[in-house]
Amino acid sequence: MKENKVYVIQEVSGTKSGAPKINIMGAAKYGKFEFLLPEFSQIIFSPGPLVYKLRQGLKNFTTEDYLLLTGDPAIIGVACSIVSDMT
Numbered sequence: 001m002k003e004n005k006v007y008v009i010q011e012v013s014g015t016k017s018g019a020p021k022i023n024i025m026g027a028a029k030y031g032k033f034e035f036l037l038p039e040f041s042q043i044i045f046s047p048g049p050l051v052y053k054l055r056q057g058l059k060n061f062t063t064e065d066y067l068l069l070t071g072d073p074a075i076i077g078v079a080c081s082i083v084s085d086m087t
Contacts, residue, residue, distance in 0.1 A: 005032050041071070
């Protein structure tokens with residue numbers, strides 16, 4: 001049986017400094033975390049490579065998996081669009 005995954009769009013702000021601003025551990029009950037992008041990713045500087053990286057990270061997404069909406073709202077929109085196309 002396949003274990004569900006929780007795709008976390010961006011690492012939580014503050015992760016690099018060791019003091020994350022929010023606690024996402026409650027989402028672990030829905031599946032194994034899969035982080036798609038680093039904490040400081042911004043779509044405005046390089047949309048092409050970032051969208052490619054999101055597509056690669058989400059290529060195995062199924063209707064049994066979850067998307068944890070963290071980070072830049074523009075990146076969240078792109079990730080939701082990619083998942084919508086796939087499912």
